[in-house]
Amino acid sequence: MKADAAAALGSASHSTESALHSTGAAEVDEGSGDALLRSASASSAATRLSACCHGGAKMAVLAYNLGKREINQHFSIKNAKLLAVAVVVLLTVFHSASRYYGGSDTCDWLLSSGRFLGDNVWQPYGCMLHNYKSTEAKICLREKRIAFVGDSRIHQLFYSFIKMINPEVKEDGNKHENIPFVDGEFIVDFLWYPEVNNSLKEQLMSWAEGSTLKPHVIIFSAATWSIKLHNGKSEALFQYKENLTAISDTLEKLPEHSEVYWVLQDPVYEEVLSESRKMITNEQINMYNEVAVSTLNNSKKKVKFLEASRQAAMETISKSVDGLHLPESTRAVGAMVLMNSMCNKILKPIDGSCCQSTPPLSVLQKLAAALFLVSSICFLLLGCTRHYKSRPVPDLESGEEKKPPTAGQFNPKGPLLAICKMGLIMLYFYLCDRADIFMKEQKFYTHSTFFIPLIYIFVLGIFYYENSKETKLLNREQTDEWKGWMQLVILIYHMSGASSFIPVYMHVRVLVAAYLFQTGYGHFSFFWLKGDFGLYRVCQVLFRLNFLVVVLCLVMDRPYQFYYFVPLVTFWFVVIYATMAFWPQILQKQANGSGFWNLALLLKLLGLLLLIFFFAYSQELFEGIFSVWPISKLFELQGSIHEWWFRWKLDRFAVINGMLFAFIYLLLQKCQLLSEGNRDPLFSTKISNCLLFVSVVSFITYSIWASGCKNKSECNEMHPYISVVQILAFILIRNIPGYARSLYSSFFAWFGKISLELFICQYHIWLAADTKGILVLIPGNPTLNIIVSTFIFVCVAHEIFQITNDLAQVAIPKESGPLLKRLLGAGVFLVLVLILVQKE
Numbered sequence: 111m112k113a114d115a116a117a118a119l120g121s122a123s124h125s126t127e128s129a130l131h132s133t134g135a136a137e138v139d140e141g142s143g144d145a146l147l148r149s150a151s152a153s154s155a156a157t158r159l160s161a162c163c164h165g166g167a168k169m170a171v172l173a174y175n176l177g178k179r180e181i182n183q184h185f186s187i188k189n190a191k192l193l194a195v196a197v198v199v200l201l202t203v204f205h206s207a208s209r210y211y212g213g214s215d216t217c218d219w220l221l222s223s224g225r226f227l228g229d230n231v232w233q234p235y236g237c238m239l240h241n242y243k244s245t246e247a248k249i250c251l252r253e254k255r256i257a258f259v260g261d262s263r264i265h266q267l268f269y270s271f272i273k274m275i276n277p278e279v280k281e282d283g284n285k286h287e288n289i290p291f292v293d294g295e296f297i298v299d300f301l302w303y304p305e306v307n308n309s310l311k312e313q314l315m316s317w318a319e320g321s322t323l324k325p326h327v328i329i330f331s332a333a334t335w336s337i338k339l340h341n342g343k344s345e346a347l348f349q350y351k352e353n354l355t356a357i358s359d360t361l362e363k364l365p366e367h368s369e370v371y372w373v374l375q376d377p378v379y380e381e382v383l384s385e386s387r388k389m390i391t392n393e394q395i396n397m398y399n400e401v402a403v404s405t406l407n408n409s410k411k412k413v414k415f416l417e418a419s420r421q422a423a424m425e426t427i428s429k430s431v432d433g434l435h436l437p438e439s440t441r442a443v444g445a446m447v448l449m450n451s452m453c454n455k456i457l458k459p460i461d462g463s464c465c466q467s468t469p470p471l472s473v474l475q476k477l478a479a480a481l482f483l484v485s486s487i488c489f490l491l492l493g494c495t496r497h498y499k500s501r502p503v504p505d506l507e508s509g510e511e512k513k514p515p516t517a518g519q520f521n522p523k524g525p526l527l528a529i530c531k532m533g534l535i536m537l538y539f540y541l542c543d544r545a546d547i548f549m550k551e552q553k554f555y556t557h558s559t560f561f562i563p564l565i566y567i568f569v570l571g572i573f574y575y576e577n578s579k580e581t582k583l584l585n586r587e588q589t590d591e592w593k594g595w596m597q598l599v600i601l602i603y604h605m606s607g608a609s610s611f612i613p614v615y616m617h618v619r620v621l622v623a624a625y626l627f628q629t630g631y632g633h634f635s636f637f638w639l640k641g642d643f644g645l646y647r648v649c650q651v652l653f654r655l656n657f658l659v660v661v662l663c664l665v666m667d668r669p670y671q672f673y674y675f676v677p678l679v680t681f682w683f684v685v686i687y688a689t690m691a692f693w694p695q696i697l698q699k700q701a702n703g704s705g706f707w708n709l710a711l712l713l714k715l716l717g718l719l720l721l722i723f724f725f726a727y728s729q730e731l732f733e734g735i736f737s738v739w740p741i742s743k744l745f746e747l748q749g750s751i752h753e754w755w756f757r758w759k760l761d762r763f764a765v766i767n768g769m770l771f772a773f774i775y776l777l778l779q780k781c782q783l784l785s786e787g788n789r790d791p792l793f794s795t796k797i798s799n800c801l802l803f804v805s806v807v808s809f810i811t812y813s814i815w816a817s818g819c820k821n822k823s824e825c826n827e828m829h830p831y832i833s834v835v836q837i838l839a840f841i842l843i844r845n846i847p848g849y850a851r852s853l854y855s856s857f858f859a860w861f862g863k864i865s866l867e868l869f870i871c872q873y874h875i876w877l878a879a880d881t882k883g884i885l886v887l888i889p890g891n892p893t894l895n896i897i898v899s900t901f902i903f904v905c906v907a908h909e910i911f912q913i914t915n916d917l918a919q920v921a922i923p924k925e926s927g928p929l930l931k932r933l934l935g936a937g938v939f940l941v942l943v944l945i946l947v948q949k950e
Contacts, residue, residue: 426440
């Protein structure tokens with residue numbers, strides 16, 4: 111199970127103090143994003159620094175704050191978004207023009223150029239190389255005949271190719287003879303033709319004109335024997351060109367559907383060549399390659415040139431034993447490139463973007479495009495509004511709700527403008543990860559690609575600290591901060607491909623559990639304190655959680671379960687709601703001074719825990735329940751419910767741990783056993799010191815255990831039971847000291863408010879190929895590419911956050927009648943979508 115599966119996003123709602131996704135009172139108008147830029151407020155910074163600085167230092171502080179204020183005045187989040195739009199337009203035009211006028215496509219890139227990532231991971235220029243397994247190769251090559259024709263170098267390539275089909279094959283027999291390989295429904299032959307001569311021409315003629323079974327794919331090349339036998343004379347090169355010209359004429363008679371690859375000659379390592387091969391120099395190799403390209407390019411039959419293996423060989427030929435033949439890892443590059451060239455257009459692997467064209471639009475994608483187009487037309491007909499200000503977001507969990515506009519106040523321009531913006535954003539999503547415009551590259555993990563950005567982000571986050579408005583345990587700013595830094599860690603984890611490093615994987619698994627822990631904590635706190643089980647609030651939470659994902663399911667043609675954490679958090683929100691709302695409803699005001707009701711609530715939580723245990727050990731029953739239509743369409747991935755089972759089981763106790771923690775905390779708070787004043791330790795000094803010591807030891811102990819993990823499956827079995835240790839240790843370390851509780855990082859908190867959007871958007875506009883690769887907007891400069899793509903990505907996520915908040919207030923009316931009608935309409939729409947999906 112891939113560790114990318116381990117990462118997660120912001121959770122169900124932006125609770126008063128801790129729920130994960132922002133359904134709360136963060137008032138996000140165009141100026142709210144500026145909080146990131148001016149989070150360390152000028153006045154507070156001046157006050158702090160002036161206390162210890164005098165004279166020139168005070169002047170420096172004043173100048174700094176004035177300059178900062180001036181920068182913030184011009185570089186607001188609104189201006190940042192306008193800049194992002196301009197950059198997107200320029201990049202789209204640039205890449206489209208490069209494709210159109212450059213005359214090359216991803217197939218050409220795959221065959222012609224690339225580089226090594228690390229020691230033996232090959233990265234083609236601008237596209238992703240799929241690592242074909244035996245079963246995939248057999249499916250692709252079914253009912254095909256493939257011929258490798260040439261000398262000992264082609265003989266090596268032949269064996270590397272068939273080892274992808276059957277890894278048990280050994281290189282036995284004489285290298286200078288024909289070798290057939292038959293595996294069920296396909297045939298791969300090696301034919302010994304060390305020179306380009308009449309014998310090779312006759313073989314090609316027999317395929318072109320005779321009754322012999324014609325190969326679907328021909329891979330051939332030869333040159334070193336001609337150089338060796340004729341001692342590198344110029345006459346041999348002239349004859350080589352004449353023979354290639356004759357062969358070129360023969361190739362034109364091959365069937366149109368047949369593919370022909372000419373393998374450019376790899377370099378040699380002249381220092382270790384034997385005396386009988388000393389005449390095979392790199393100068394000679396280059397001349398023969400030039401002749402081959404110039405001659406075969408004139409053929410009417412499209413000949414594809416495999417140059418990637420030559421580029422790989424230039425970096426590794428020094429490891430050659432005899433100076434002529436390549437190391438096995440380098441030969442495998444050429445074989446894998448060939449397999450991608452042949453099979454990607456047939457199997458269409460998501461992480462093999464080379465040689466794949468833009469997929470045709472599905473019915474749902476056409477439907478989504480039509481909806482956005484109609485909305486745009488309606489908006490234009492109503493007349494463009496110069497400015498539509500986002501309304502403040504109601505804090506549903508604190509009870510400070512703003513009543514949605516009544517029918518008389520309703521202005522359709524606002525929602526239509528939001529939908530139009532969403533349509534343009536979805537167009538960018540489609541261009542990034544479905545259309546063949548922008549480049550994609552595969553991930554490659556090194557410790558530096560993960561830990562260096564991590565250190566930089568945390569240093570930046572610490573710089574942006576300020577006093578918190580509250581000093582309660584897990585107050586609003588602190589939970590936003592917690593979500594923010596966790597989300598940034600997860601983003602770096604995904605970008606760097608750190609899932610291959612088990613210690614990092616296990617720590618990121620704790621972050622996933624922590625998000626779910628906050629889900630349980632936040633929603634339990636709201637229901638326990640407020641007792642609001644109304645349909646309006648439930649719909650608000652579900653809308654804000656699922657709006658973006660539903661739109662992406664339509665636009666990107668992906669199942670709901672593909673964005674796995676939204677189904678997971680939605681499921682747990684419903685579970686929490688059911689636990690608290692069903693009889694008997696127990697609230698804090700009801701349980702005050704009554705141990706009976708507190709015990710009754712604990713019994714409800716115990717019942718939920720037993721239910722979780724029951725399903726955890728009844729996989730067949732679990733999968734049976736979620737395999738029933740239409741539920742199955744929400745939780746299936748590639749026709750199976752197993753992925754949902756894995757996700758659910760892996761963090762099955764995190765939510766109930768959060769609920770139980772919230773209950774204990776609120777009970778202690780009600781009994782006035784906590785000191786939550788400014789800079790006061792949470793408990794008495796003695797208890798606080800003991801708890802801090804135990805927390806630090808527990809935190810370090812878990813990290814030591816996670817760092818020692820050798821097997822993901824075994825560690826995943828332990829994870830549900832022990833992840834809570836590090837979560838609780840972090841909470842106590844962060845909250846017991848009063849000074850730590852009274853400060854927070856506004857940098858991390860800003861990202862925490864849009865953590866849901868950040869996680870979902872990364873699938874398609876920061877990463878690529880549904881998180882399997884990396885989006886390349888600026889080719890040839892990885893650092894600049896990350897900076898530009900990240901800037902656009904964050905701006906888009908923030909804009910979607912605002913759009914979601916705006917539409918939620920319009921789409922979910924507070925009045926019961928209109929709300930029920932819209933729910934009925936949404937239900938009908940969902941059923942129609944599910945029916946269309948089933949038909950496709």
